[in-house]
Amino acid sequence: MLKRLREGTRDAERTLSVLKGHLPPEVANQVFGASLKDGTLTVLVRSAAWGTRLRYLAPEFTDRLGAGLGATIEKLKVKVRAGRG
Numbered sequence: 001m002l003k004r005l006r007e008g009t010r011d012a013e014r015t016l017s018v019l020k021g022h023l024p025p026e027v028a029n030q031v032f033g034a035s036l037k038d039g040t041l042t043v044l045v046r047s048a049a050w051g052t053r054l055r056y057l058a059p060e061f062t063d064r065l066g067a068g069l070g071a072t073i074e075k076l077k078v079k080v081r082a083g084r085g
Contacts, residue, residue, distance in 0.1 A: 018068045019043065022061040027053055032081070039054070039074035041065070044081050051078040 020028040033044030
């Protein structure tokens with residue numbers, strides 16, 4: 001079980017890192033979590049305004065991001081978690 005948790009954490013960190021590389025710096029700074037499961041990219045952002053901006057940019061980066069991760073991104077879910085760092 002611990003091995004699965006470590007793998008999940010490693011995958012999420014990689015997804016976040018690759019995602020931030022495809023975003024403008026001002027948006028990347030507002031993203032603090034990302035995971036890709038079953039074609040759904042879930043991204044954690046600091047506010048609804050940044051979530052809207054991310055959704056607006058999604059068509060520009062999802063194909064390249066998927067290629068970078070070796071997966072297809074079919075859906076984007078944005079979750080707001082205010083008050084993070």
